[in-house]
Amino acid sequence: MSFGGGFLHHPDLFPGRRSGEAWGDRGVTLDVPGGPYRFSGLTAAQEEAVRRRFGGLCRPVVKEEGEGEGIATAVFRAPLADFLEIDTRGWEYALDLDHTPLSVRVAGLRLMARLDWVPGLAGGLWTSEAAGEEWTSVCENYLRLLAAYRLLAAGGVVLHSAGVTGGTEGSDGDGAAAWLLLGPSGAGKTTASRLCLAAGAEVLSDDLNAVLMDRGGPVVARLPFTGDLGSRDDGPGTYPLRGVLRLRQGPREELAPLSPAAALAALAAAAPYVNRDPFRREALLAVLERLARAVPAWELTFSLRADLWSILKTLSK
Amino acid sequence: MTDIHPSTVLRRRPDVRYRRIEGEAVVLRQSAAEVLVLNGVGADVLDLADGRRPVGEWIDVLAREYGADREVDRETVMRDVLDFAAEAAAAGLLEPVTAEDDG
Numbered sequence: 001m002s003f004g005g006g007f008l009h010h011p012d013l014f015p016g017r018r019s020g021e022a023w024g025d026r027g028v029t030l031d032v033p034g035g036p037y038r039f040s041g042l043t044a045a046q047e048e049a050v051r052r053r054f055g056g057l058c059r060p061v062v063k064e065e066g067e068g069e070g071i072a073t074a075v076f077r078a079p080l081a082d083f084l085e086i087d088t089r090g091w092e093y094a095l096d097l098d099h100t101p102l103s104v105r106v107a108g109l110r111l112m113a114r115l116d117w118v119p120g121l122a123g124g125l126w127t128s129e130a131a132g133e134e135w136t137s138v139c140e141n142y143l144r145l146l147a148a149y150r151l152l153a154a155g156g157v158v159l160h161s162a163g164v165t166g167g168t169e170g171s172d173g174d175g176a177a178a179w180l181l182l183g184p185s186g187a188g189k190t191t192a193s194r195l196c197l198a199a200g201a202e203v204l205s206d207d208l209n210a211v212l213m214d215r216g217g218p219v220v221a222r223l224p225f226t227g228d229l230g231s232r233d234d235g236p237g238t239y240p241l242r243g244v245l246r247l248r249q250g251p252r253e254e255l256a257p258l259s260p261a262a263a264l265a266a267l268a269a270a271a272p273y274v275n276r277d278p279f280r281r282e283a284l285l286a287v288l289e290r291l292a293r294a295v296p297a298w299e300l301t302f303s304l305r306a307d308l309w310s311i312l313k314t315l316s317k
Numbered sequence: 318m319t320d321i322h323p324s325t326v327l328r329r330r331p332d333v334r335y336r337r338i339e340g341e342a343v344v345l346r347q348s349a350a351e352v353l354v355l356n357g358v359g360a361d362v363l364d365l366a367d368g369r370r371p372v373g374e375w376i377d378v379l380a381r382e383y384g385a386d387r388e389v390d391r392e393t394v395m396r397d398v399l400d401f402a403a404e405a406a407a408a409g410l411l412e413p414v415t416a417e418d419d420g
Contacts, residue, residue, distance in 0.1 A: 261341035269352040278347045
């Protein structure tokens with residue numbers, strides 16, 4: 001199927017540039033890693049819905065803000081008739097992406113979007129959703145993609161992973177460190193997160209976490225994109241990355257170190273959106289190679305009775 | 318599986334990107350969003366698959382390298398390279414260069 005055909009009645013009429021009819025004159029700026037991300041062209045209801053969804057990540061309203069700082073996204077109206085009706089029961093949602101060297105086009109559930117890299121990274125988002133959870137879903141799905149591209153451009157990466165940390169617990173010096181648990185859907189990220197949570201750890205997110213390359217080494221930055229566990233609207237927060245574990249479920253606990261190449265492969269498989277972009281794969285591999293060389297990686301086979309948190313803490317000794 | 322001979326000319330498929338790291342290679346295939354890890358020989362073969370040299374030349378290069386360093390005989394290198402090249406072609410990492418491509 002050609003680009004957009006799964007979501008749009010007329011993919012050939014996909015917007016060629018970031019223009020259209022704005023929904024309104026409101027805006028909101030989000031402090032999410034890689035950002036701030038500034039949305040304009042919203043109605044009051046859309047702005048309110050974003051503020052409810054992202055809570056403390058939204059900057060306060062500033063009168064006469066003007067252009068402001070951050071990665072800009074203009075939001076435009078699109079007629080409902082532009083989008084296919086989709087029965088989402090039992091359906092696994094994946095955005096449809098079309099890559100070029102200077103832009104990415106995106107089609108999804110009641111959304112069209114484009115990211116353009118010239119003159120600087122900026123986005124356009126077209127939707128038929130005027131308010132409520134449907135609108136915030138559109139906004140969140142777009143923001144996941146935007147953050148993945150923005151962080152890659154900044155030398156970081158978004159990883160499909162469970163991020164766990166000791167938060168402020170303990171006196172062993174590892175309280176603030178974080179581990180990332182990688183694996184495809186079904187590998188056990190949420191299960192492992194629950195085991196760690198039950199043992200007193202904090203789950204940053206069981207779905208997407210950001211890694212930034214800090215002077216002192218890689219750090220995990222909290223993203224507001226969670227599955228079943230994690231906070232969707234807490235402040236960003238960063239945690240030194242202590243290690244990466246590729247998960248497998250099995251009858252008993254086994255831990256095996258991963259070679260740097262195997263770690264790089266696990267990381268690349270876990271980098272959503274950008275790992276399919278032929279024009280940004282070299283940049284992605286460069287970032288991930290730095291990461292694979294900077295932190296230890298293991299394959300962790302675990303059972304449902306595992307004391308995972310103790311294993312993780314042991315690894316950091 | 319593609320039949321590979323020493324005279325076959327192969328090249329990396331256009332959607333294949335790879336990176337060598339500590340003796341292994343990590344390969345990304347865009348069309349399948351697939352990530353593979355290859356051992357040292359596999360990484361060497363990807364380096365050599367430039368669409369100009371026939372597989373026989375890869376065997377010569379690798380036999381010199383591995384024969385000198387690790388005392389591996391040419392027959393073993395040839396068998397390993399032909400097997401790997403066939404598997405890599407079947408996996409969509411390599412593709413044959415035809416007369417039309419040259420042309």
